[in-house]
Every structure is written in structure tokens, then in C-alpha cells.
Amino acid sequence: MSLIEDVEESGWVLGKDTIDSIYACMQCGKCTGSCPSGRITGYRTRVLMNKLQSGDKSILEDPDIWLCTTCYTCYERCPREVKTTDVIRALRNVAAKEGYMSKAHRATAMYVIKTGHAVPINDATKKLRKKLGLSEIPPTTHKYPEALKAIQAISKKMKFDKLVGFDWNTMNLEEREEK
Amino acid sequence: MKGLVIGGGVAGLRAALDIANAGFDIYLVERDYSIGGRSAQITKSYPDLTNIKDVLKPLMEEVYNHERITLLTNSEVLGLEGEAGNFKVKIEKKPRYVPDGESCEKCIEVCPVEVPNEFNEGLDKRKAIFVPFSYAVPDGCVIDETNCLHFKDGSCSRCKEVCDGINFDQKAETIEIDVGSVVVATGFDPFDPNLRPELAYDKYDGVITSLELERLLDDDGPTGGKVIINGEEPKSIVFAHCIGSRDKKVDNPYCSRICCMYTAKEAYMLREKLPDANITACYIDMRAFGKGCEEFYEEVQKKQVLYRRGVAAEVYSNGGNLVLRAEDTLLSEPYESTADMIVLAVGVEPKEGSSELAENLGIKMDEYGFFVEKNMYDPVETEKEGIFLAGCCQGPKDITDSILQGGAAAAKAIGLMGRHSN
Amino acid sequence: MKEYAYFLGCITPNRYPGIEAATMKVLKNFDIETRDLNGASCCPAPGVFGSFDLNTWLLIAARNVTLADMMGLDVYVTCNGCYGSLQEADHLLKERPDLKDWVNENLKDEGLEYKGNIEVKHIVELLYDDIGIKRLKEAVVAPLDVKIGAHYGCHFLKPSAIRGHGSSERPTILDELIEATGAKSIDYKDKLMCCGAGGGVRTRDLESSLTFTKQKFESMKKVEIDATVNTCAFCHLQMDRGQVEIKEMFGKEFNMPVLFITQLIGLSMGMSTEELGLDMHSMPMTEKFIR
Numbered sequence: 020m021s022l023i024e025d026v027e028e029s030g031w032v033l034g035k036d037t038i039d040s041i042y043a044c045m046q047c048g049k050c051t052g053s054c055p056s057g058r059i060t061g062y063r064t065r066v067l068m069n070k071l072q073s074g075d076k077s078i079l080e081d082p083d084i085w086l087c088t089t090c091y092t093c094y095e096r097c098p099r100e101v102k103t104t105d106v107i108r109a110l111r112n113v114a115a116k117e118g119y120m121s122k123a124h125r126a127t128a129m130y131v132i133k134t135g136h137a138v139p140i141n142d143a144t145k146k147l148r149k150k151l152g153l154s155e156i157p158p159t160t161h162k163y164p165e166a167l168k169a170i171q172a173i174s175k176k177m178k179f180d181k182l183v184g185f186d187w188n189t190m191n192l193e194e195r196e197e198k
Numbered sequence: 199m200k201g202l203v204i205g206g207g208v209a210g211l212r213a214a215l216d217i218a219n220a221g222f223d224i225y226l227v228e229r230d231y232s233i234g235g236r237s238a239q240i241t242k243s244y245p246d247l248t249n250i251k252d253v254l255k256p257l258m259e260e261v262y263n264h265e266r267i268t269l270l271t272n273s274e275v276l277g278l279e280g281e282a283g284n285f286k287v288k289i290e291k292k293p294r295y296v297p298d299g300e301s302c303e304k305c306i307e308v309c310p311v312e313v314p315n316e317f318n319e320g321l322d323k324r325k326a327i328f329v330p331f332s333y334a335v336p337d338g339c340v341i342d343e344t345n346c347l348h349f350k351d352g353s354c355s356r357c358k359e360v361c362d363g364i365n366f367d368q369k370a371e372t373i374e375i376d377v378g379s380v381v382v383a384t385g386f387d388p389f390d391p392n393l394r395p396e397l398a399y400d401k402y403d404g405v406i407t408s409l410e411l412e413r414l415l416d417d418d419g420p421t422g423g424k425v426i427i428n429g430e431e432p433k434s435i436v437f438a439h440c441i442g443s444r445d446k447k448v449d450n451p452y453c454s455r456i457c458c459m460y461t462a463k464e465a466y467m468l469r470e471k472l473p474d475a476n477i478t479a480c481y482i483d484m485r486a487f488g489k490g491c492e493e494f495y496e497e498v499q500k501k502q503v504l505y506r507r508g509v510a511a512e513v514y515s516n517g518g519n520l521v522l523r524a525e526d527t528l529l530s531e532p533y534e535s536t537a538d539m540i541v542l543a544v545g546v547e548p549k550e551g552s553s554e555l556a557e558n559l560g561i562k563m564d565e566y567g568f569f570v571e572k573n574m575y576d577p578v579e580t581e582k583e584g585i586f587l588a589g590c591c592q593g594p595k596d597i598t599d600s601i602l603q604g605g606a607a608a609a610k611a612i613g614l615m616g617r618h619s620n
Numbered sequence: 621m622k623e624y625a626y627f628l629g630c631i632t633p634n635r636y637p638g639i640e641a642a643t644m645k646v647l648k649n650f651d652i653e654t655r656d657l658n659g660a661s662c663c664p665a666p667g668v669f670g671s672f673d674l675n676t677w678l679l680i681a682a683r684n685v686t687l688a689d690m691m692g693l694d695v696y697v698t699c700n701g702c703y704g705s706l707q708e709a710d711h712l713l714k715e716r717p718d719l720k721d722w723v724n725e726n727l728k729d730e731g732l733e734y735k736g737n738i739e740v741k742h743i744v745e746l747l748y749d750d751i752g753i754k755r756l757k758e759a760v761v762a763p764l765d766v767k768i769g770a771h772y773g774c775h776f777l778k779p780s781a782i783r784g785h786g787s788s789e790r791p792t793i794l795d796e797l798i799e800a801t802g803a804k805s806i807d808y809k810d811k812l813m814c815c816g817a818g819g820g821v822r823t824r825d826l827e828s829s830l831t832f833t834k835q836k837f838e839s840m841k842k843v844e845i846d847a848t849v850n851t852c853a854f855c856h857l858q859m860d861r862g863q864v865e866i867k868e869m870f871g872k873e874f875n876m877p878v879l880f881i882t883q884l885i886g887l888s889m890g891m892s893t894e895e896l897g898l899d900m901h902s903m904p905m906t907e908k909f910i911r
């Protein structure tokens with residue numbers, strides 16, 4: 020499958036038209052010029068659009084594609100209405116499938132599978148909550164085990180557990196070589 | 199049989215003269231106080247730096263003095279009925295309150311009202327009684343009744359005290375004329391850069407439009423031809439191409455065709471005035487397709503105008519200095535460029551009031567508001583027989599192309615009226 | 621009396637419960653009741669989980685929206701990330717019947733069904749639309765004589781075509797809320813710049829992420845601001861705890877108090893620094909914010 024077909028498939032939720040909007044890119048550079056990340060890092064939004072147009076699969080292993088904060092500034096301003104930020108999200112889905120997910124990102128994902136929250140509660144916060152007159156445990160998956168089960172069921176069904184390399188026996192990440 | 203031309207810019211002037219010279223009487227209806235159109239706001243033309251006034255002024259005077267042309271300024275078309283060869287057109291003719299040619303200008307001195315001067319794109323002020331511009335036709339003063347205190351609340355008549363010719367009792371009149379053909383040549387408006395707020399046009403005085411720069415470059419302009427921003431000559435200038443053109447976000451996906459070249463011309467003229475300034479142009483693609491245009495572009499580059507690929511992204515102020523952010527797309531490097539003056543090459547948009555006019559005439563507009571030609575092989579005809587198009591009202595074009603289309607529309611009108619006269 | 625479900629997300633309840641307390645107290649004062657959204661999870665973060673697997677992202681987000689849908693209550697959030705996920709998911713499901721069917725097929729096992737009868741709202745909308753500037757002003761008992769640098773964050777306004785709060789280039793809604801408390805909102809260069817936390821950048825590359833934040837603070841420092849006020853728990857974390865991290869990483873200190881908008885409003889209504897949880901922040905409050 021071509022790169023763009025992969026991105027279309029992974030990004031079906033956002034719509035094929037959204038992904039195919041990259042073909043309208045005229046390489047004006049409004050996106051890169053507006054990008055707060057590009058001012059700090061080596062990430063170049065416009066170049067990414069160019070490589071997507073030409074189907075250059077090397078971008079999947081380019082760590083720079085993970086430096087977009089999804090601030091949507093480029094998306095708002097693009098004169099050709101390329102859905103840049105959404106395309107980047109879908110492209111990262113393909114990269115993740117190819118195994119280019121960082122350990123730190125896998126850990127964040129692991130917490131959601133394990134607790135229902137990317138940033139779970141801790142003892143310190145429990146104390147603060149109490150002091151403020153709030154329930155010590157918030158009424159979320161933290162309090163409702165059956166709700167957590169539902170999140171875990173979704174993870175399994177979507178093979179999200181496999182994607183991030185979650186080991187149900189150890190309830191932790193399995194060892195994986197970082198690409 | 200008589201003809202009608204609506205709009206007295208270069209396209210309409212050309213059409214009116216050509217039809218009149220073929221022996222037909224012509225009405226020329228102009229909404230503004232003077233004929234001349236946008237070209238009168240421009241000093242020199244690309245690619246050969248012709249002085250526009252040298253060409254435009256004689257054209258305007260020829261029209262004014264032509265025995266077959268009836269000029270109705272400050273007038274508008276209210277409606278049209280009938281068919282080719284036999285149109286009945288209703289026109290509202292608004293008063294000027296001052297006889298043509300009256301221009302001792304004492305009235306201007308005494309008038310207490312000051313408003314932004316439209317001709318100079320608001321860079322200076324004018325009075326409620328004023329001369330539209332130095333070579334306006336008809337010449338002499340006019341009163342702008344929306345700002346005049348006499349018409350607001352009767353509290354003033356100072357101008358009349360110094361000038362007997364002034365007559366506040368003049369009334370607008372509606373006249374009906376019979377014409378065989380109509381040429382529509384109502385021109386364009388520049389894009390409003392506030393629709394791209396990230397360029398901060400409304401925030402900083404140093405961010406100006408290309409049309410404002412034309413006024414600053416004009417020896418007859420508000421600064422006598424000096425380029426002055428915040429009281430000083432700018433030392434670094436950035437031109438930003440494609441503002442409000444090639445931009446779906448502001449519903450103008452089309453290329454405005456003139457801004458690459460007028461920017462090159464403005465950069466050239468600026469270089470002549472400011473030999474030591476840094477001049478940069480941010481562009482996407484260079485469209486220098488007209489006769490002599492690519493060569494002129496090279497001339498401009500040789501004048502050390504730096505062309506950097508990549509559109510202007512955003513503008514902010516760094517405590518005094520303006521900073522423009524963009525990507526140099528050839529280097530794949532985002533950069534920040536400090537500037538004292540940023541010139542936005544604003545695109546061409548349909549003239550305000552186009553939809554009312556289209557309705558009054560029964561002609562079609564495209565999705566942007568330009569009038570639609572019959573097809574690509576009949577580029578001056580409309581689907582309505584007897585109504586023709588010329589100039590920027592049909593789509594962006596430069597002076598030469600506008601004049602060309604004016605001549606073509608005239609030929610069609612002459613042919614049609616000739617057929618109907620026999 | 622108006623009733624809303626409150627979607628808490630992660631950062632608000634699990635790191636900055638002061639935001640939760642302040643928000644509910646302020647709303648209650650204006651007769652807006654908050655109901656727990658029992659069993660809600662991570663939203664999950666639109667730029668993070670949306671980048672890993674859009675299917676999982678949509679299903680979990682849709683589940684959260686559906687919990688409120690089944691209660692028959694509009695749901696509000698105190699985090700732009702939560703807003704991004706829930707509002708976008710709700711928008712997609714309302715626009716695309718195929719997605720709605722797919723989601724319902726997959727939520728069936730838990731006995732959930734998305735019908736799309738509710739709206740996802742940001743706390744700023746409740747403050748601005750339900751309560752309104754006029755009533756907020758009337759409720760001020762302790763006007764704040766402070767200068768504030770507003771931080772809108774990204775996902776409250778953008779993508780503007782989906783969010784529907786007008787142009788994202790010159791927003792005024794947060795500035796108006798800030799000024800309703802008697803404070804002055806001061807313009808600064810990078811006012812609309814991203815805090816740097818989103819899209820998984822904070823997790824993956826803390827240094828780059830904090831460089832965004834550092835730039836924002838540098839541009840705030842240039843115009844003498846007493847504190848920065850935000851609309852997003854995640855931005856709040858990035859800007860509050862981030863200052864400690866910036867100090868460790870770059871040796872730069874800003875000592876800028878960071879407040880969530882309802883914390884600022886709470887102060888103006890006479891609530892104490894403690895009951896709003898402001899004493900729990902990494903960056904201590906200065907004199908002007910201690911009540």
C-alpha cells in the first residue's frame with residue numbers, strides 16, 4: 020500500500036477528504052512560518068506535506084514528526100485549507116503501527132489501559148482533594164472498577180494493547196527495542 | 199442610437215471613447231466624483247515605468263471634452279429594462295453642490311470638517327468640501343453630503359459665505375435614458391487585510407497596503423513623494439505577496455495577477471528613493487508573464503531586492519521594530535525579519551456594490567462576485583445580449599489588459615448598435 | 621437552576637484539584653449545579669491518543685460523551701485537551717452516521733448508546749454565555765488590582781470551524797472574563813502561542829516542550845505581568861510545574877503565579893486562596909493573590 024493509502028486507512032475516523040487535502044498543498048510555507056515548534060526544533064510542517072505528496076515513507080521513522088504539539092495554528096491559516104494537524108495525527112498512527120512509538124509514549128498509553136487515566140491519581144493529590152472538601156477518589160475509573168474494565172475491553176478490541184506492547188500478566192509494558 | 203458605459207476607470211474610458219469615435223452618442227456613468235478609477239491612485243506602471251498621469255489625464259480630458267460623450271459623475275444605475283438595442287435605464291444623478299471647475303479653494307480653508315482622504319487611502323485628511331485629486335475630471339470642488347454639517351444638522355454654511363456658486367438646494371434627480379448597449383466597467387476594490395489578522399495591519403502603522411505605498415511614492419501624494427513611516431524613512435522594508443489572493447480561507451482562491459508585478463515595480467521605485475535600504479519580497483511563485491515583465495523582474499533583482507520564497511506567516515512588534523515571521527521554503531528554514539515597513543500586496547476583489555448592480559442589470563456573478571462572461575470565446579459578452587464587460591469587474595487584470603477589454607467591448611457594442619440601427 | 625455533568629479528565633482531579641473545587645464553587649454561586657460523571661476516564665488526549673490510534677481515541681472519547689448523553693445533561697470540561705477530544709468526537713458523531721453506528725456497535729457491550737442529544741461545553745462558555753460578564757461583575761466583592769497575561773491555549777479555539785467560537789486570531793473572550801474581576805489583561809507578544817505541552821511533546825521531548833513555555837514567559841516578563849491566567853488544566857500544569865522544570869533544565873526563573881480562570885474569578889468573589897487550592901500550586905502566589 021502507498022503511504023497515503025496507509026494514512027487514509029489509519030485516519031478514516033477523520034475522513035478520507037481530510038487526509039487527501041494534502042494534495043492541495045502549494046508549498047507556500049505559511050504553516051512552517053506559523054509553527055511554534057519549527058522555531059524551536061527541526062520539524063518542518065511544509066516539508067512533511069511535500070513528502071506526503073510524493074509518498075516518501077522515510078518520514079515514518081523521522082522523530083521530528085512527533086514534535087508537533089497539535090496547536091492547529093497552521094491548520095487555521097493554510098490558504099489551501101490543508102488539514103495539516105489532522106493529517107499529522109493520522110500519519111503518526113501509521114508510524115506507531117510501524118513500531119515508531121517512543122517508550123515514554125507507550126508508558127502514557129499504558130497508564131490509560133491500567134488505570135483509565137493517562138495521569139492517574141497519587142497519594143499527594145488524594146490529600147489535597149480531602150483538604151479541599153472533595154471526594155478523596157474522584158468519581159472516575161478510579162472509583163468504578165467496572166468502568167475501568169470497559170476501557171480495558173476497548174483497548175483489547177481495538178488492539179491498542181498490542182500496539183503499545185501492554186503485557187496483561189505483568190500489567191506493564193513488555194520489553195521492546197526502541198526504533 | 200446611444201450607448202451606456204458604467205464605470206469611468208481605464209476600461210470604461212477606453213470603451214466610451216471608442217464607441218463615441220465610431221459615431222454613437224454615449225452616456226458614461228461614474229459613481230465617484232471623478233473619472234479615472236484606481237489607476238489614478240497609481241504613479242508609474244510596470245514594466246516600463248510609464249508615468250500613469252501622462253497617459254490617464256489626457257484620456258480623462260478627451261472623454262470630458264468629447265462632444266458625443268455625456269458624463270454623469272456622482273451617479274448610479276438604478277435599473278434596466280428592455281432588451282438589446284432598446285434598453286431603458288434609470289440613473290440617479292447626485293448633486294455636487296458646486297459648479298464644475300470652481301476651484302479657488304477658499305471654501306476648503308473655512309470648512310471645519312476633516313475626514314480621512316479616500317484617494318490617499320486615508321493617509322491624510324480632506325475637508326467635507328474638497329477637490330477629489332489633483333487632476334480630477336470634472337475638476338473643481340465637490341461637497342460630500344454625508345460628512346457636511348449643513349446636511350447633518352444645518353449648523354454650518356461657511357463655505358457658502360465665501361463662495362456664491364455653492365448651492366445647497368441642488369437635489370438628486372432620477373433620469374431615464376434609452377440606450378442600445380451597455381458596457382459594464384466598474385473595476386475592483388483591494389482586499390481588506392484585516393481579514394488576515396495575523397498580519398496585524400490594524401495594529402501597527404508600519405504595516406501598510408501596496409495601494410498606500412503607491413500614494414507615498416507619488417510626488418502629488420500626501421507626503422510629496424517621500425516614503426515616511428512613523429515620521430522616518432524606513433531602513434528595511436518587506437513586501438508580502440499574495441495577501442488575500444490564492445487564499446481559500448478568505449474565499450479568494452484565485453491569483454490576482456497584478457500583485458507580483460506591481461510589487462516589483464514598487465520595490466524598484468523604493469530602491470530609487472532609498473538606495474541604502476534593505477528590501478525583501480516574500481513570495482510563493484513569481485508570476486511575471488506579461489510582455490517585458492520577466493525582464494523587469496530581473497532588473498528589480500539587480501537593484502538588490504532580495505526575493506525570498508515563502509509567504510508571510512505573521513507579524514508582531516518587538517518594541518518599536520516590526521518582525522515578520524516566515525519560512526524560507528528553499529532553505530527550509532523559518533526566519534524572523536525585522537522591518538520598519540511591511541507592504542501587503544493586497545489582491546483584487548469585486549467592487550463594492552457589484553451584487554446590487556448585477557441584480558439591476560440582470561447579469562450573473564461568479565462565486566467571488568466578478569461578473570461572468572458568456573464563455574471563453576466571448577470574453578466581453580455576458581449571457582444577456584447587449585451587455586458587455588470590460589476591466590477588473592470581470593476578473594483581475596492590469597491596465598493594459600483592462601484597456602484591451604475596454605476596446606473589445608466597444609467593438610461589440612458598436613457592432614450591436616450598428617445592426618439595430620439599420 | 622441549571623444542571624451540568626462535569627467531565628473531570630486527568631489533570632484536574634489528579635493533579636490540580638483546586639481547579640475542580642474553584643470551578644464548582646463559582647458555578648454554585650451562580651446557581652449552576654454540577655453532577656458527577658460517574659465512571660468517566662481519560663478523555664483521551666486528542667493530540668496524544670489521537671496520534672497513537674484514532675480508533676481507540678474516538679471510542680474512549682465517545683464513551684465519555686455517551687455517559688453524559690445517557691444522563692441527559694450537557695457536559696462541561698476544565699481542560700482544553702478534554703474539550704478537544706470530547707467536542708471533536710461529538711462533532712464527528714453528529715456529522716457522520718457511519719461513525720455513530722461504528723461507535724454504538726462497539727459500546728453496546730457496556731450497555732451504552734450514543735444518541736447525540738447533548739452538547740459538550742468548555743467552562744469558559746458557561747462563564748461567558750450562561751452567567752455572562754454582567755453578572756460576573758456584579759458578583760465581585762474583592763476587585764483584583766492586578767495585571768494578567770491571558771493564556772487561551774489551543775484547543776479551546778482551534779480548529780475554529782469545529783469549535784465555533786469565531787476567529788482564533790484575535791479572541792477576546794478570556795480577556796473579558798479576566799477584566800470582569802477588576803484585573804487588567806495585558807497584551808504580550810506570544811499571547812496566542814501554544815504552551816508546548818500538547819501532541820505528546822511534553823512526554824516525548826520535555827526540553828523542546830519547555831522551550832515553548834520558556835518563550836511564553838520571556839514574552840510575558842517583557843510587559844510586567846502579575847500572573848498568568850489560563851483556561852486549561854494541562855496548560856496550567858505545563859506553566860505552573862513547568863516553571864520548576866524550566867529552572868532545573870535551563871536555570872531560568874520566572875516566579876510567575878499561574879491561575880485557572882475560575883480561581884481568579886473565585887478570588888474576586890471573596891473566596892480564600894486556600895479554598896481555591898491556590899496554595900497548592902508549584903509557583904507560590906504573590907501578595908496580591910493571597911486573601
Ligand SMILES: Cc1cc2nc3c(=O)[nH]c(=O)nc-3n(C[C@H](O)[C@H](O)[C@H](O)COP(=O)(O)OP(=O)(O)OC[C@H]3O[C@@H](n4cnc5c(N)ncnc54)[C@H](O)[C@@H]3O)c2cc1C
Nearest residue numbers: 205207208209229235236243244384385386589590596597
Ligand atoms: C497597488 C496597485 C498597483 C497597481 N499598479 C499597476 C501597474 O503598475 N500597472 C498596471 O497595469 N496596473 C496596475 N494596477 C492595476 C490597475 O489599477 C487596474 O488594472 C485598473 O485600475 C483597472 O481598471 P478598471 O477600469 O477595470 O477599474 P477601476 O480602475 O477600478 O475603475 C472602475 C471605475 O468604476 C467606477 N464604479 C465602480 N462601481 C460603479 C458603479 N456601480 N456605478 C458607476 N461607476 C462605478 C469606480 O468609481 C471607478 O472609477 C495596480 C493596482 C493596485 C491595487
Ligand code: SF4
Nearest residue numbers: 044045047048050097
Ligand atoms: S500552509 Fe498549506 S499550502 Fe502552504 S505549505 Fe503549508 S500545508 Fe502547504
Ligand code: SF4
Nearest residue numbers: 054087088090091093
Ligand atoms: S499544529 Fe503542529 S505543525 Fe501546525 S503549527 Fe502547531 S505545532 Fe506546528
Ligand code: SF4
Nearest residue numbers: 309327346347354357
Ligand atoms: S457647509 Fe459643509 S462643506 Fe461647507 S464649510 Fe460647512 S461643513 Fe464644510
Ligand code: SF4
Nearest residue numbers: 440443453454457458
Ligand atoms: S500575482 Fe503574484 S502576488 Fe498576486 S496573487 Fe498572483 S502570485 Fe500572488
